[in-house]
Amino acid sequence: xxVKERLVIFGENKIMGLNCVLLGAGNVASHLGPALKAAxxxxxxxxSRTDSSARQLALKLEAVPxxxxxxxxxxxDFYFVALSDSAFAEVLPQIKIKNGLLVHCxxxxxxxxxxxFATRTGVLYPLQTFSKSREVDFFQVPLLIExxxxxxxxxxxxxxxxxxxxxxxxxxxxxxALHVAAVFACNFVNHLYVLxxxxxxxxxxxxxxxxxxxxxxxxxxxxxxxxxxxxxxxxRYDLNILEKHLEYLSRNPELQELYKTFSKGIFELSKxxx
Amino acid sequence: xxVKERLVIFGENKIMGLNCVLLGAGNVASHLGPALKAAxxxxxxxxSRTDSSARQLALKLEAVPxxxxxxxxxxxDFYFVALSDSAFAEVLPQIKIKNGLLVHCxxxxxxxxxxxFATRTGVLYPLQTFSKSREVDFFQVPLLIExxxxxxxxxxxxxxxxxxxxxxxxxxxxxxALHVAAVFACNFVNHLYVLxxxxxxxxxxxxxxxxxxxxxxxxxxxxxxxxxxxxxxxxRYDLNILEKHLEYLSRNPELQELYKTFSKGIFELSKxxx
Numbered sequence: 001x002x003v004k005e006r007l008v009i010f011g012e013n014k015i016m017g018l019n020c021v022l023l024g025a026g027n028v029a030s031h032l033g034p035a036l037k038a039a040x041x042x043x044x045x046x047x048s049r050t051d052s053s054a055r056q057l058a059l060k061l062e063a064v065p066x067x068x069x070x071x072x073x074x075x076x077d078f079y080f081v082a083l084s085d086s087a088f089a090e091v092l093p094q095i096k097i098k099n100g101l102l103v104h105c106x107x108x109x110x111x112x113x114x115x116x117f118a119t120r121t122g123v124l125y126p127l128q129t130f131s132k133s134r135e136v137d138f139f140q141v142p143l144l145i146e147x148x149x150x151x152x153x154x155x156x157x158x159x160x161x162x163x164x165x166x167x168x169x170x171x172x173x174x175x176x177a178l179h180v181a182a183v184f185a186c187n188f189v190n191h192l193y194v195l196x197x198x199x200x201x202x203x204x205x206x207x208x209x210x211x212x213x214x215x216x217x218x219x220x221x222x223x224x225x226x227x228x229x230x231x232x233x234x235x236r237y238d239l240n241i242l243e244k245h246l247e248y249l250s251r252n253p254e255l256q257e258l259y260k261t262f263s264k265g266i267f268e269l270s271k272x273x274x
Numbered sequence: 275x276x277v278k279e280r281l282v283i284f285g286e287n288k289i290m291g292l293n294c295v296l297l298g299a300g301n302v303a304s305h306l307g308p309a310l311k312a313a314x315x316x317x318x319x320x321x322s323r324t325d326s327s328a329r330q331l332a333l334k335l336e337a338v339p340x341x342x343x344x345x346x347x348x349x350x351d352f353y354f355v356a357l358s359d360s361a362f363a364e365v366l367p368q369i370k371i372k373n374g375l376l377v378h379c380x381x382x383x384x385x386x387x388x389x390x391f392a393t394r395t396g397v398l399y400p401l402q403t404f405s406k407s408r409e410v411d412f413f414q415v416p417l418l419i420e421x422x423x424x425x426x427x428x429x430x431x432x433x434x435x436x437x438x439x440x441x442x443x444x445x446x447x448x449x450x451a452l453h454v455a456a457v458f459a460c461n462f463v464n465h466l467y468v469l470x471x472x473x474x475x476x477x478x479x480x481x482x483x484x485x486x487x488x489x490x491x492x493x494x495x496x497x498x499x500x501x502x503x504x505x506x507x508x509x510r511y512d513l514n515i516l517e518k519h520l521e522y523l524s525r526n527p528e529l530q531e532l533y534k535t536f537s538k539g540i541f542e543l544s545k546x547x548x
Contacts, residue, residue, distance in 0.1 A: 027505060084510055084512050085507075085512055085514040085515050086512050086513065086514045108507075108514075108515045108518045108519065127483060127484065127486070127487055128486060128487055128490060129487060129490055129491055129494065129503075129505045129506070130505065131494065131498070131502075131503060131505060133498065133502075134494055134497070134498060134503075136490065140486050141486060142483050142486060166486075168483070170479075173477065174477045174478075174479055176518070176522055177473055177474060177476065177477040177479060177522075178474065178477075178479060178483065178484075179515075179519070180473055180519050180522055180523065181470040181471075181473040181474045181479075181484060182470070182484060182487055182506075183506055183507065183508075183519065183533075184466050184469050184470040184473065185466060185467055185470035185484050185487060185488055185491070186484075186487050186488070186490075186491040186505070186506065187504065187505065187506035187507075187508060187509070187536070187540060188466050188532075188536045188540075189463045189466050189467075189488075189491055189492075190491055190494075190495055190500050190503055190504050190505075191500075191504070191536055191539055191540050191543075192458050192459060192462050192463050192466070193459055193463075193495045193500035193503075194500040194501055194504070194543060195458050195539075196455040196456070196458040196459035197455075197499075197500055197501070199451055199454055199455040199458065200451060200452065200455045202451065203447065203448045203451040203452075204448075205444075205448055205451060205452060205455075207499070207500075209401060209416050209442070209452065210401065210452075210455060210456060210459050210460075211496050212401070212402060212414050212415060212416060212440075213401055213402055213403060213456055213459060213460050214459055214460070214463075214492050214495070214496060215492060215496070216402060216403055216410065216460075217403055217459070217460040217463055217464055217492075218463075218488050218489060218491075218492040220403065220405065220408055221464055221467045221488070222485050222488060222489070223408070224405070224407065224408060225471075225481070226464050226465075226467035226468040226471055226481075227468055227471070228405070228407075229403075229405060229408075229464055229467075230461065230464050230465070230468070231301060231403045231404065231405060231460070231461065231464075232403070232456075232457055232460065232461035233359075233382075233457065233461075234457075234461060235461070236358055238358050238359055238360050239360065240359040240360045240382075241359050241382045241453075244382045244450070245382065245453070245454050245457065248450055248451075248454055249454065254539070257535075258462075258535065259457075261531075261532065261535075262461070262462045262465055265465055265469075265528070266461060266462075266465050269465075269468060
C-alpha cells in the first residue's frame with residue numbers, strides 16, 4: 001500500500017520537478033517541510049531514525065514516513081538533509097540518488113561533504129532558531145544558498161525564492177562564519193537569559209519583569225547597532241557597581257567569572273571606541 | 275535673572291507638590307525628566323557636572339541648568355538622583371533638603387545611602403536600557419520603588435503610577451538581584467551581539483543578516499521561557515560542530531574561551547533538564 005501510494009504521488013508530480021524527500025524530522029525539518037509544502041512542493045518521504053518523529057512530520061506533510069534510510073526513493077527531484085551534523089556519516093551512505101539535487105541545511109558542513117553521495121549538490125541554510133513547538137514565519141527567514149554549479153545554484157535559487165523573501169548566495173566559509181555568529185547571538189544570548197532568570201528566581205522575582213528590557217536590548221541593537229547601544233556599569237567603568245555585583249555573585253564562581261570576562265570585554269571595546 | 279525665574283516657577287507649583295529637581299543629565303535622567311514633565315511634574319532645576327549636558331536637558335524640560343550642586347534649591351517636593359553611582363558621594367553632601375523626598379534611581383545602591391542627606395528618602399528604579407539618542411516608551415518601563423516609610427512609599431507610588439503602567443515595590447536586596455540580572459540579559463547580551471557582528475564583518479557579511487534571528491531569540495525566550503527555547507550545537511552536544519567552531523575561533527583565544535564556557539553551561543543545563 002505504502003509503495004503504491006508513493007508511486008502514484010511521485011508519478012503525478014514528476015513533470016513539475018517538485019518532488020522532495022526530507023531527511024530528518026527535527027527542529028529544522030519540521031519548519032522546512034511545511035514551508036516547502038506551502039510553496040507547492042510535494043514531500044514524498046520523511047526519514048527519521050526516530051519512528052514517532054518520522055510519523056508525526058510525515059502525517060503533517062502527507063508524506064510516507066521512513067525509519068530506514070535505505071528505503072529512500074532514488075528519483076526524487078530534491079533531497080533535503082536536515083539532520084544533525086553527526087548523523088550525516090551514518091545516513092548519507094545508505095541513500096542512492098539518480099539525478100536529484102542533494103541539498104543540506106547545515107551551517108557548518110561544507111558543500112563538499114555531499115559530493116560522495118550525489119552528482120548534483122547544494123546547500124540551503126536557514127538562518128534562524130527553530131523549535132518544534134513554536135511557529136516561525138519562514139518567509140522572513142534568511143536563506144543562504146550554495147551549489148556545485150551555476151545550473152544547480154539557479155535551481156536552488158528558485159526553490160529558496162519561493163520559501164523566503166531573503167535569499168543570499170554564501171560560500172562554505174561565509175556560512176561557517178554565519179553559523180558561529182548565530183551561536184553567539186542566539187544560543188549564547190539565550191543562555192544569558194537562562195542565567196538572568198536564575199538570578200531573579202533566587203529572590204522570588206518573575207522573569208517577566210525583564211521582558212521590556214530584553215525586547216528593547218534587541219530592538220536598540222538592531223536599530224542603532226550593538227556598538228552604539230551599550231549601556232551599564234562596565235561601559236561607564238563604574239567600579240562601585242562592578243564590585244557590588246561581583247560581591248553579590250560570590251556564591252556562584254561561574255557567574256562571577258562570566259561577569260568579569262564580559263565586563264572586561266565591554267570596557268576594552270568602549271575604550272577603543274573613545 | 276536665573277534666580278528670579280526659578281522663584282517664579284517654584285511659587286506657581288508649590289501648592290500642587292509637583293516641584294522636582296533632577297540631579298544628573300545622563301541616559302536615565304534624559305528619559306526620566308521628559309516622563310516626569312509629561313506626567314505634569316515641574317522640573318525646576320537640572321544639575322550635571324557637564325555644563326552642556328545640564329543645558330541641553332534643562333532646555334528640553336524648561337528648567338534651570340546647574341553645574342554647581344550647591345545651587346540646588348532646598349524646598350522642592352522631589353529630588354531625583356539619576357547620577358552614576360560613583361558620583362553620589364561627591365554630589366549629595368552639597369545639597370540641602372528641607373522637607374522634599376530624596377529619591378535615587380540606581381539598581382545597586384541601597385535606600386540607606388540617602389539617609390545622611392534627607393529625612394524623607396526613596397528609590398525609583400527604572401528597569402530598562404536607556405541611551406540618549408533613542409526614544410523609549412517610558413509608560414512600558416517597569417518601575418521598582420522603595421521608601422523609608424509607608425507615607426513616603428505612598429507618595430512615590432503616586433508618582434510612579436503616573437509614569438508607568440508597571441510599578442512594583444522591591445527592597446534593596448531584590449533591586450540588587452534585578453540589576454545583576456539586567457546586566458546579564460542586557461549589557462552582556464548586547465556584547466554578544468557586538469562579538470557576532472565582528473565575526474560577520476570579518477567575512478564581509480552584514481549584521482542585518484542575523485536580525486530575524488536576534489528578534490526570534492528574544493521573542494521565543496519571552497514566550498516559552500529561555501530554558502525551553504534553547505537550540506544549537508551545545509544543547510544537542512553535536513561534537514562535530516563544536517569542534518569545527520572552536521577550530522574556526524582558534525585565531526581569537528578570547529572568543530574561543532567564551533565559546534567553551536557557554537557550550538559547557540548550555541550542555542550542563544540541558545543534561546539536568548533531561
